[in-house]
Amino acid sequence: xxxxxxxxxxxxxxxxxxxxxxxxxxxxxxxxxxxxxxxxxxxxxxxxxxxxxxxxxxxxxxxxxxxxxxxxxxxxxxxxxxxxxxxxxxxxxxxxxxxxxxxxxxxxxxxxxxxxx
Amino acid sequence: xxxxxxxxxxxxxxxxxxxxxxxxxxxxxxxxxxxxxxxxxxxxxxxxxxxxxxxxxxxxxxxxxxxxxxxxxxxxxxxxxxxxxxxxxxxxxxxxxxxxxxxxx
Numbered sequence: 001x002x003x004x005x006x007x008x009x010x011x012x013x014x015x016x017x018x019x020x021x022x023x024x025x026x027x028x029x030x031x032x033x034x035x036x037x038x039x040x041x042x043x044x045x046x047x048x049x050x051x052x053x054x055x056x057x058x059x060x061x062x063x064x065x066x067x068x069x070x071x072x073x074x075x076x077x078x079x080x081x082x083x084x085x086x087x088x089x090x091x092x093x094x095x096x097x098x099x100x101x102x103x104x105x106x107x108x109x110x111x112x113x114x115x116x117x
Numbered sequence: 118x119x120x121x122x123x124x125x126x127x128x129x130x131x132x133x134x135x136x137x138x139x140x141x142x143x144x145x146x147x148x149x150x151x152x153x154x155x156x157x158x159x160x161x162x163x164x165x166x167x168x169x170x171x172x173x174x175x176x177x178x179x180x181x182x183x184x185x186x187x188x189x190x191x192x193x194x195x196x197x198x199x200x201x202x203x204x205x206x207x208x209x210x211x212x213x214x215x216x217x218x219x220x221x222x
Contacts, residue, residue: 035211045160045203047211058210061118094159102207103150103165110159 002026004034004095004108011114012085018113022078022095029053029071033098034078036069038091039110048093051078085115119143121204121214128220134192137217139204141185148208151180151189154216155200163202164189196221 008020022034033052039045049069050058059067068081078095092110099105120142129135139149147167152160162171164180167187179190191198199221204214 037211044215045205045213047213050211060210098207099162099165100169101148101150101166102211103162103171103205104152104160105162105165105171107159107161 002097002106004097004106006093006095006108006111008093008111008113010112011116013117014086014115016085017081017083018085018089020080020082020093020095020111020113022080022108024076024078024095024097027097029073029076029078034071035096035098035104036078036080037094037096037104038089039094040088040091046091048082049080050098087115089113090115119145119206119209119212121206121212123202123204123214123217125215126218126220128222129194130222131196132193134190135194135219137189137191137202137219139182139187139189139214141187141206144184145206145208147183148206149180149182149187150205150207151178152203152205153198153200154203160203191219194219194221 003025005023035050036048051069066083071078094110095108096104097106122140149167151164154160163178168180201216201218203216
């Protein structure tokens, strides 16, 4: 079945770069896109970036200058890098796969990222 | 960016009917979806394309609307429906509403 699993460092110092990995199973990254979505503690959801089945990418315009999304199809992994981290980047980071009408039908469990010195 | 506005909270009694609204700052056609999120869990897709029930979701949930005004209806509400409900549009780069926390009396 379709599964997504996020992994990351947990704690990142301010101004450093965050690297997150989404490992997928049950589908091919060359057939479906994957997005990253984050949620600060007690707050709402924010779409961050997407990589599509053909390899093209889209970014949240407010974060675009700090982001890079890529994939390794041989490992079934989607990689997200975000630089210049600040405390307001503290959040649960989810990867999700869109399905019908580009709704996010499948989600990982999320990985908590805390930005603190 | 397309801004989605939801009322922050609702309280209803089990067995009642509840409607949760979402208003978009510009038309998103029927590119609107609804999610349920319980504490400590990832969001769960309930409705896609404004009115289509996701597989496995109880028929108590329904969605309607197009353009800028959308509603999620739960009828009848059950105790397990206590959660936060988010709308999300996919007509432009995805954005989410702020969420509506549903509590049961």
